Amino acid sequence: MDVFHPRRFVPPLLAACAALPAPGAGIQAPDAAWRTIATAHYRIHYPPMLAGWAQDVASRIEGIHAQVIALVGYEHPGPIQVVLLDPVAEPNGMAVPLLPYPHVTLWATEPRSDDFLGNAYSTWTEELVSHEMTHIQHLTRTRRPRTALDNLFALPLGPLVLKCPRWVTEGYATLAEGRITGSGRPHSALRAALIRQWARNGKLPPYGALDATRGFMGGSMAYQVGSAYLEWLERQRPAQPGVLRNLWKHLASKRNRSFDAAFLATFGFSAADGYQRFQAEAAHDALEWELRLKAQGLREGELFLRSAGGLRDLAVSPDGTRLLASQEARGQSGLWIWRLRDPAPPKRPVRPDPDAPEDAPPESPSRKPAAMLPALDHRVPQAGEWVNDGTVRFQLKHADPEGTLRRRPALWRIGKGVDRAPSTLPPPRWRTLDPLRRGAAWALELEGRPVPLPGQAVGRAFVDEGRGLLWAGSEVEGGVEVVKVPFVREGGAPVFQAAQVVTRTVSGAWNPAPSPDGRTLFFTTLDARGMEIRRLDLALPALSAAPAPEPRFLTTRTVLPPPVEPVTLPQVPGPLPSTPYRAAENGWIQIASGATLTPSGSAWQLGLAGADLLGRLSWQVLGGSGDDAGPRGAMAGVSSAAWAWRPALAVFTATARPSRQSFAPVAADTRRQGGEVSFTYEDRGDHPFWFSPVAAFERVEPLDSGPARTRGLLGLRAGMGALKARGPWGLALHPQLQAFTGTTGGNRWNLVRADLSLRLENPAVPLVLRTSGGRVTGGGAAGEAFHLGGTSTSLVPASLDCGQVEQPALPSRLATGDRFLRWRGEAGGALHAYLEGSALWDPGAGRPPFTRVAGLEFALDNPLGGASEAVLRRLRIQAGIHRPLDGVMKGRTVGTLALVVRP
Numbered sequence: 001m002d003v004f005h006p007r008r009f010v011p012p013l014l015a016a017c018a019a020l021p022a023p024g025a026g027i028q029a030p031d032a033a034w035r036t037i038a039t040a041h042y043r044i045h046y047p048p049m050l051a052g053w054a055q056d057v058a059s060r061i062e063g064i065h066a067q068v069i070a071l072v073g074y075e076h077p078g079p080i081q082v083v084l085l086d087p088v089a090e091p092n093g094m095a096v097p098l099l100p101y102p103h104v105t106l107w108a109t110e111p112r113s114d115d116f117l118g119n120a121y122s123t124w125t126e127e128l129v130s131h132e133m134t135h136i137q138h139l140t141r142t143r144r145p146r147t148a149l150d151n152l153f154a155l156p157l158g159p160l161v162l163k164c165p166r167w168v169t170e171g172y173a174t175l176a177e178g179r180i181t182g183s184g185r186p187h188s189a190l191r192a193a194l195i196r197q198w199a200r201n202g203k204l205p206p207y208g209a210l211d212a213t214r215g216f217m218g219g220s221m222a223y224q225v226g227s228a229y230l231e232w233l234e235r236q237r238p239a240q241p242g243v244l245r246n247l248w249k250h251l252a253s254k255r256n257r258s259f260d261a262a263f264l265a266t267f268g269f270s271a272a273d274g275y276q277r278f279q280a281e282a283a284h285d286a287l288e289w290e291l292r293l294k295a296q297g298l299r300e301g302e303l304f305l306r307s308a309g310g311l312r313d314l315a316v317s318p319d320g321t322r323l324l325a326s327q328e329a330r331g332q333s334g335l336w337i338w339r340l341r342d343p344a345p346p347k348r349p350v351r352p353d354p355d356a357p358e359d360a361p362p363e364s365p366s367r368k369p370a371a372m373l374p375a376l377d378h379r380v381p382q383a384g385e386w387v388n389d390g391t392v393r394f395q396l397k398h399a400d401p402e403g404t405l406r407r408r409p410a411l412w413r414i415g416k417g418v419d420r421a422p423s424t425l426p427p428p429r430w431r432t433l434d435p436l437r438r439g440a441a442w443a444l445e446l447e448g449r450p451v452p453l454p455g456q457a458v459g460r461a462f463v464d465e466g467r468g469l470l471w472a473g474s475e476v477e478g479g480v481e482v483v484k485v486p487f488v489r490e491g492g493a494p495v496f497q498a499a500q501v502v503t504r505t506v507s508g509a510w511n512p513a514p515s516p517d518g519r520t521l522f523f524t525t526l527d528a529r530g531m532e533i534r535r536l537d538l539a540l541p542a543l544s545a546a547p548a549p550e551p552r553f554l555t556t557r558t559v560l561p562p563p564v565e566p567v568t569l570p571q572v573p574g575p576l577p578s579t580p581y582r583a584a585e586n587g588w589i590q591i592a593s594g595a596t597l598t599p600s601g602s603a604w605q606l607g608l609a610g611a612d613l614l615g616r617l618s619w620q621v622l623g624g625s626g627d628d629a630g631p632r633g634a635m636a637g638v639s640s641a642a643w644a645w646r647p648a649l650a651v652f653t654a655t656a657r658p659s660r661q662s663f664a665p666v667a668a669d670t671r672r673q674g675g676e677v678s679f680t681y682e683d684r685g686d687h688p689f690w691f692s693p694v695a696a697f698e699r700v701e702p703l704d705s706g707p708a709r710t711r712g713l714l715g716l717r718a719g720m721g722a723l724k725a726r727g728p729w730g731l732a733l734h735p736q737l738q739a740f741t742g743t744t745g746g747n748r749w750n751l752v753r754a755d756l757s758l759r760l761e762n763p764a765v766p767l768v769l770r771t772s773g774g775r776v777t778g779g780g781a782a783g784e785a786f787h788l789g790g791t792s793t794s795l796v797p798a799s800l801d802c803g804q805v806e807q808p809a810l811p812s813r814l815a816t817g818d819r820f821l822r823w824r825g826e827a828g829g830a831l832h833a834y835l836e837g838s839a840l841w842d843p844g845a846g847r848p849p850f851t852r853v854a855g856l857e858f859a860l861d862n863p864l865g866g867a868s869e870a871v872l873r874r875l876r877i878q879a880g881i882h883r884p885l886d887g888v889m890k891g892r893t894v895g896t897l898a899l900v901v902r903p
Contacts, residue, residue: 026402028086030642039572046084055575056125059572064130072141074138091115093106099142110124114459116190116217120564121181166210187563194217203529230244284554289551290506300525304338313460331727377723411425451472470485472484508526509523514538519538583642587610592605596898600790602626602629607621631654647679649675649677662811672800678693692717697711697713699711710743716737717738725761732759765827776803785803785817787816805820814851819841835852837851858878879895
C-alpha cells in the first residue's frame with residue numbers, strides 16, 4: 001500500500017496563493033470590518049461606510065418597535081437581526097419572517113421625490129424601519145396553541161405567511177408606515193393620484209389581480225391599493241378599532257381557518273365582495289373630484305404621446321426640435337428622443353369604401369422615436385440631460401469588485417455611440433434642480449435660497465435663467481401640478497415672487513420642460529395605461545378658478561391624501577456603542593438535505609447546516625444513504641467569507657457501487673475517504689473573474705479486487721464572464737478552466753479541462769451554446785481518466801470528481817477515456833430544452849461517435865446569487881426528463897433529480 005504525503009502539495013499551494021494579487025479591504029463585503037449595535041430587541045449589523053446611518057437606525061428602532069407592537073398586537077420573542085447595506089444604489093428593504101431566526105435587510109439609498117415609494121415620508125429611516133418591522137411582527141405570529149406537527153418539524157413559517165395574499169402583507173405594512181410615522185405612502189399625493197386615475201377610468205385591478213407584479217404599476221398595487229382597501233375596511237367598523245388585529249388572530253387560531261374564512265368571520269362579508277364595494281366608492285369619489293375640477297376649468301394641455309411605462313426627466317433639445325425623456329417600461333427602458341413636429345397623417349386608401357365612415361383619429365398619436373439608448377449590459381441609463389443638439393449626458397451604473405453598483409456619468413453622442421468613462425464631462429445645456437429633503441418635506445433651493453412652492457416639490461425642476469422663471473412640479477390642494485415661480489436677481493442672488501399654478505389636471509402633472517422659445521411647456525401626467533407626455537401652449541391666459549361645488553365623497557383619505565402629520569417618535573441619544581461583528585453570535589442551524597435520483601443510482605443525504613447573516617461562517621454535516629448503487633456515506637464541510645480569499649474545507653467518506661446500477665453495470669465499486677481545501681478570490685466588477693487554488697486527497701479502496709491506493713491532487717480552477725448587451729439583445733461569454741496535477745498510487749498524472757458557454761439573449765427565447773473538452777496525461781498507470789455519466793452529489797468534493805463528465809440521464813462510467821469532447825445547445829432559461837453530445841476516447845484510438853441526449857430540464861445553480869466558483873459549493877437544483885439517442889439507453893425516457901448542497 002502506498003502512502004500519500006500531503007506535505008508534497010502544501011508548498012506549491014502556498015506558492016500559488018502568494019503569487020496571486022492581494023485584495024484590498026472590503027467595503028460592504030463579508031470581509032469588511034463589520035460592526036454591531038445591540039438594542040433591547042434588535043442587533044444591527046453594518047459595514048464601516050454606513051456607520052452614520054447605523055447610528056440613526058439604532059437610535060430610532062426601539063421607538064418604532066413600541067408603535068409596531070401596539071398596532072400589530074403581537075411581539076416576536078427573540079432579538080431580530082438587521083443588516084444594513086447599499087448594494088445597488090436603489091431604495092428598498094426585505095423582511096425574512098423565519099420563525100426561529102427572523103431578519104431584515106435595509107438599503108441606505110433614499111428614494112426620489114417623484115418615486116411612489118418616497119413622495120411623503122418624514123425620514124427614510126422611519127418609513128423603511130416601520131414597514132419592514134411590521135412585516136416581521138405581523139408575519140411571525142405563531143399558531144396558538146402550536147400543534148404537534150409544529151413542534152415535531154419546527155415549521156419555519158407562521159400561518160399568516162402561508163395564508164395571507166400579497167396585497168394583505170404588503171398593504172398592511174404600508175398602512176403601518178403611515179399610521180406609525182404620520183407620513184409615508186398613505187399620505188402621498190402620488191398614491192392618491194394613482195387610485196384616483198385608475199378608479200375614474202375603471203382600471204383598478206380586480207380582486208384576483210391585486211397580487212399581480214406585471215404591467216404598468218402592477219407590482220405597486222399590493223402596496224398602494226392594498227393599503228387603501230385595508231384602511232377602508234377599518235372605516236367600515238368604526239366601533240372596532242382593532243378589527244384587523246382580529247383578522248390576524250382568526251388566521252393564527254387553532255381552528256386553522258383559510259384566509260377567506262377568517263376574513264368572513266371578521267367582517268361578515270368576503271374579501272372580494274368588500275373590495276368591489278371599495279372599487280365602486282373610489283370610482284364615485286374620483287369622478288366627483290373630476291367634476292369639481294372641470295367646473296373650475298381643466299388645463300391639461302394636449303396629448304403628445306402615451307408611454308407603456310413610467311416617464312421622468314423631460315428636456316427639450318437646445319434647437320427646440322426634439323424631446324428627451326427617461327422611460328421605465330418592460331423591455332423599453334432607457335433614454336428616448338422624439339421629434340416635436342407632429343407625425344404625418346396616415347395615407348388614405350387608394351380606393352376608399354364610399355359606404356364606410358371615416359376612422360376616428362387615435363387618442364394617442366403614434367410617434368416613432370428619433371433615437372433611443374436602451375439598457376446597456378442590463379443597466380438602464382438614467383437622468384438624461386442635453387449638452388448640445390448632438391450629445392446627452394446621463395448616469396449609468398457600474399459594479400465595483402464587490403459587485404456593488406454605483407452611478408457614474410456617461411455621454412451619449414447621438415448616432416455615434418456611448419462614452420461610458422468620459423475624460424471630461426461637459427456641463428448640461430439647461431439648468432435643473434433636484435428636490436432636497438428639508439425637515440419632513442421635499443423642497444427646492446436655488447443657490448441656497450428656498451423656492452416658494454404651494455406644497456412639496458415633486459420631480460426635477462427647470463430653471464429658465466433668460467426669462468427669470470423656475471418651473472417645478474408641486475403638491476397643490478391634494479394633487480400635483482406644474483407651477484412657475486418668477487424671479488429676479490438682486491446683487492446676483494435670486495429673489496422669488498409668488499408661485500403661479502399653470503396646470504389643473506385630475507391625475508397630476510410634473511416633470512416640466514419648457515421649449516427654448518418659451519412658447520410651449522411639456523410635462524408628464526399619470527394614466528392607467530402608462531404615463532403621458534402632454535403639451536401646453538404658454539400663450540394661454542393665466543389659470544383661474546371658477547366657483548365649483550364641493551365634492552360629495554363617500555370615503556375619505558382615498559382619492560385625496562390626508563395631510564402629512566409627522567409623529568415625534570422616541571429617539572435614543574447617541575452615539576450608541578458598537579462591537580465587532582461576530583459570526584458565532586449571529587448564526588442559525590437548520591436541516592439540510594440533498595438527493596440524486598438517476599440511472600446511476602438513487603441517494604439521499606440528510607443532516608444539519610449552519611450559517612450566519614453575512615456568510616462569514618457556513619458549515620454542514622450530512623449523512624447519506626441510498627439504493628444498492630448509492631452513493632452512501634457522510635461529509636462535513638465548512639467555508640468562510642471572513643477573508644477576501646474565501647477558504648473552504650471538506651472531509652468525506654463515500655461508497656459507490658456502479659456494478660449494481662440498473663443499466664450498464666460496471667465493476668468499479670469503491671469506498672473513498674478524504675478531504676479538500678480550497679481558497680477562492682472573486683472580482684464581481686463590470687468584468688467579473690474568479691480563481692480558486694485547491695488541494696485534495698483521498699484513500700480509494702476497491703470493493704471487488706485490488707489494493708487500496710491514495711490519491712492526491714493540486715490544482716487551480718478559474719473563470720470569467722463577459723457581457724455585451726443592448727436592450728433585450730446581448731451576448732454573454734463564460735469561459736472556465738480547471739487544471740490539476742496529482743498522484744495516484746505513486747504514479748503522477750495531469751488533467752486539464754476547459755468549458756465555454758456562449759449565451760445569445762433576445763426578446764423571445766435565450767439560446768445557449770456550450771462546449772467543453774479535456775485531456776489526461778500520465779493517467780494510464782494511475783487509473784485516471786474521464787468517465788461519462790451520472791451526476792455529482794453532496795458527499796464528494798468537486799475537485800476529486802474532476803474527471804466526471806456529468807449527464808444524469810446516463811449510467812455512471814458508461815464510457816471512459818483520456819480525452820473528452822462535448823457540445824450542448826439549450827433554448828430557454830431556467831427551464832430549457834437541450835440537445836448534447838459527448839465523446840470519450842484514448843489517444844490513438846480515434847474519436848468515437850457522440851453519445852447524444854435530448855431533454856427538457858429545469859436547472860438552478862446557486863439560486864440565491866452568484867455565478868462563479870461559489871456554484872461549486874453552494875446549491876444546485878436540477879430536474880429533467882431526458883431521451884438518450886444513442887447507446888444502451890437509446891429510446892428510453894428517463895426522469896432525474898439532483899439536489900446538491902455544499903457549505
